[in-house]
Amino acid sequence: MPNASAKPKHSRTRRRRCREDPARNELVSSSLESAQQCLFNQDYGTAYAHYLLVLHLAPMFKDFAKESFRFTLFKWAEELDSVGRIRELFDCYEQALELFPSDEVILNSMGEHLFRMGFRDEAAGHFHKALKLRPDYSEARENFYSVANWLVERWHFLMLNDHGRNQKYQQAIQKAVHSGCNTVLDIGTGTGILGMCAKKAGAAEVYACELSKTMYELACDVVTANGMGGSIKILHMKSLDMEVPRDIPQKVSLVVTETVDAGLFGEGIIESLIHAWRHLLLPPQTGENELMAQSVTGRVIPAGATVFGMAVESAEIRRHHRLCVSKVGGLSMATAGELRSPVSCSAQPDDSMEPYTTERLSRIPGGYKSLTEPFTALQIDFNNVQELEGLSSREVQQVCLPVVQQGELDALAVWFQLHLDEQSSLSTGPQEDTCWEQAIYPVHSAQAFLLKPGDMLIVEITCGDAYLRLCSVAVLRDGREIRLDRQHDPGHSGKPVSVPNPEAELCSALACLQTDQNQTKHFCVLECSEMALLNNWDYHQKFNIALGKLISQLKVTGRDAKQESSVGSNLGDRANSSDCRDLMYVLDVSEGFSLLSLIAASHGHVKAFSSVEKHKQQEVLKRLARSSNISENHLEFWLNHMEDEQGMLKRPSGEKLWSAIMLDCVETSGLIRQKLMEKASLARCLLEEGGRIFPERIVVHGMLVESDTLLLESAVQGPEPTLGFNIAPFINQFTVPVHVFLDFSTLQCRHLSESVELFVLNLMDVTANYSNREIKVQTTAAGRITAIPFWYHIYLDQEISVSTFSQNSHWRQAAAVLQQPLKVLAGDWILLSVKLQKSTISISAQVLTSPDPNT
Incomplete structure (x- = not known):
């Protein structure tokens, strides 16, 4: 090996390389000065170009200029993104990574841009590389977990298990x-x-x-x-x-x-x-010469499939696809028009609509009721090319199904039997223990329709665009046909329509035609989670009460302050004061469709700012405002005037401050929204005295459980190779520690403890927050702790709260799945370490060896 103690030789060539180039140094110095001046002037594009020149000419400045260069890159990338110059944006990141190939922050930021543009594979690579460089980089880890759920969907684990x-x-x-x-x-x-x-x-x-x-x-x-x-x-x-x-x-x-x-x-x-x-x-x-044909x-x-279906009643499906309440937060929904989910089965396919959604009926909250016996909807032979080619041109098939149980028609549920060959098949039926869910074709009738035994349900089946579409079109009752694919008399309140004579039938048809025209005019699509939120009567009612309390308090405070300031002023001056300046300003920054701004405006003396962006959804709010006698001047769509959504949290006008700011804190999946605490910190600075953030705090609750289901959905299980193949170590790299979109009420599990408070996020008091906490929990039964499901109690004020675990919640729950199950006995004390990094909750568990939980 080389002599490690030998001193390096200093050649004349080496000394010549170290000589300074005055012109080069002057260019570097002037470019660095120009970069800093452009940065001060917020000319980020020019500043970025100067920094590139400096760092290429003088790499020794990399450490010195790294932070400023990063900041300039990110600001310039935001500008390029806002004007759609995407190619230039990624060119800038590629140039930056040539200079700093091992900079985990730049890698993570580029990954975020790639993910937003839909390049999930490439984004995952950048997040993964950032994590290899810095394993404790929480932001990159959170991003990697998010993209991992997209790239390797959870059903891969279920199928391999x-x-x-x-x-x-x-x-x-x-x-x-x-x-x-x-x-x-x-x-x-x-x-x-x-x-x-x-x-x-x-x-x-x-x-x-x-x-x-x-x-x-x-x-x-x-x-x-x-x-x-x-x-x-x-x-x-x-x-x-x-x-x-x-x-x-x-x-x-x-x-x-x-x-x-x-x-x-x-x-x-x-x-x-x-x-x-x-x-x-x-x-x-072909069958002509089978012996010769074999080779x-x-x-x-698979060789083919048989598709089955049945009509079902399910309150859970209903509330995700159509409006089920007449009032929301004190607002009558009569003038809202037709609101429905984007899942709609139509003979005329619409790219904006999905023909079906999916549910695991065996685990659907509240269960379901079968209204018909299962029926065969379709048979297909994958080894018959003529049959495959003719599928899209098949005539519409009508099936008449006898109703066997009384119930509200909410959907058609569909599953299939996959024929692998002549002897072997797999079923995806709701009673099977399978990795598949069932397809759900929801019914969108504005009014509930009650089926009863003796009815015949008519279902149409089409495959026009190589999608299987099933639609409930009519009911045969007492020899008459009642159409379901258009609106009914709004006064029947969910009871079957009865037409006593031909004249009444004609009048009813004309009324339906007029209703159809009005509904088409006022048609609006909401996401399934938005429909469920709209149907969450309890949430809106409690919000209405809590906001009403705040507005009453601020009115009293404002009136007292005005009386004090008016001492010595004449009546004429007071009469000339502007009503608009006396309004309380309320900002709703909820994600997607939200009625909170309108509920606030309905209290009077309030100007509400809504974050609803879609034009049709804004029209819904305007119609509801008019029907509730809310002035157009008291409802403003804030994002219509915003180029940058991040700029939403600022003063509304002049020197005014917000009386209330509504933050959307929890994702439908059951996770805390990203950058929630940063938003709350900014929001607190923009509140008037006595103003409040809604909600003011969030309490995280959890429970110890044993659930093989969560294990099977989270990673490939067991020491044995899958069919003799070594697969688990590779796909389990994409295991994420938190399982989302979980419904704890139907999860197959054993409870091993009572529910406990895990964490508190205080949005109004920054001094009350912490980043980690340890909790001691006593087990109530013996078993293996495999996961800690968690949910939230969202406190709108000190007394009023809603739970994401309630029966009508539009939120799902999440669960931290342990990498290694923890064996416990009844009465054991478990130490849970709960951490919040950015918006990611992580939970680890260990058995306490001492029987005294206080030691």
Whole structure:
């Protein structure tokens, strides 16, 4: 080895390199001065260009100028983003990373821009690299967890933990390969498991394709780790873009895929299989010469599917898709027009609408009631290319279903049986223990419709755009047809329509026609969570009361102050004072559609500022304002005049301050909103004396539970390889510690403790907050602690609160899942360490060895 003690030699060449270049130094000095002056003048683009020049010419200034350079980069990127100069924005970040390739803050910031632009794979790479450089970088960790949920969806873990499903697929692939299917293409390979099954079964050539960059890279790692890197070719592309011989040398004899969603066709399996039969698969078996055909024909696994459905009643589905209340926070909703979710099944497809949503009926809050027996909606043969090609041109099919139970018609629930081959199948039915949810086609009738035994429900089934669409169109009752696909007499209050004679029937039809025209004119779409929020009567009522109390207090305070200031002034001067200047200003910065600003304005003496942005939603608020006699001057849409949403929290006008600021604190998923405490800190500075932030504090509650379900949905479980393949170490890299969109009321779990207070966020008193807390909890039963579900009590003031765990809450809950389950006995004391970093809550647990919790 080299002599470590030897002194370096100082050559004449080395000394010459150290000589200073006066012209270069002068340019660096002047550019640095110009950069700082431009920065002072908020000319961020020019400042950025000067900093680039300085750092390229004089790298020794990197440490000195790093913070200023970062600040300039971020400000200039914001300007470029605001005017849509996206290419230049990313050019700036690439230039910055050439100078600072290991700067975790720049990497994280670029990842945030990529994520907002929809480049989730690339964003994940930047967040992951930032975390490798600095594992304790909480902002990058929070971003990585967010993007991980997008890139590797939780159903991947469920599918890999579904041993029955995996074994059936493996057996079907093995049979096909042994019967002569020697060349295989795995479409949408995911982790690569189906392609590896084919190779393990003896297939000579195996190809796979995957569109997601993250899953493609993961599959490559998995295949290589299992010794098949040289024998399975994985392509990062859609199967629709594949060609022979450019991408694969010849047509294959077997296609395996599981590109199916809860509605069967939602992941594009029909289009991909039609393309495969035309371009990638050998021709199907014709039956003319089966012995010869065995080695030269193509086939698909799964071979086909049968789709089932039934009509259901479910209050949970209802409140997420249509308005169920007549009043919200004291406001009559009669003039709101038709409000519905973006999930609507129509014979005329609309790109802005989804044909169905998904639910796991076995775990839906409040349960569901079957109003009809299950019926067969569709059968499809994936090995019949003519049938696949003719699917979109099938005639509309009508099915008449006898109603077997009385109940309110809320939706059609759909599931399917996937036929892997002639002997083996998988069911996604609501009673099955499966990784799939069911597809839900909600009914949007403005008025509830009660079905009763003896009725016949007419359902239309179409596949016009290769999506399966089911729609309840009518009910046959006592020999007459009652249409459900248009509005009914608004006075029936959910009772069945009864038409006594032809003249009344004609009048009713004309009334329906007029109603349809009015509803079309005043049609407005809200997100499912926004519909559920609107139906949360308790939340709005409590907010109305709490805000009313504050306004009454401020009126008294203002009146007293005015009386004191008016001493010595004449009546004429007081008469000339502006009413507008005496108004209380209230700001609502809730995400999405919100009635809080309008509820505030309804109290009088208030000018309310709303953050609602969409034009149709603003029209809803304006109609409600007019019907409630609220002046247009007392309701303003704040973001109409804002270029930068971050600038929302500022003074409303002149020297006025806000009397109340409503912050949206909790995401529907069950997490604290990002940068909540920063917003609260700014909001406190903008309140008038006696003003308040709503809510004023949030108390986090939690409980110790044992839940195998949460484990299965969070990571691949068990020490045994999946079907003999080593997959878990690779996909479990995308395990996130907090499980979101959880409904604790229906979660399969054992409670191992009482609920406890975990944390408090005080939005009005910064001195009352902390970043971490330790809580001692005693177990009430023996078991394994696998998770700590948590929810929030949101205090609007000292006395009035709402819970995100209430039955009508539009919020879901979240749960911190432990990396290693903790075995406990009844009576054990558990120490929970709860931390809040930015908006991320993390929880760890350990068993206290001392029986005394105070030690």
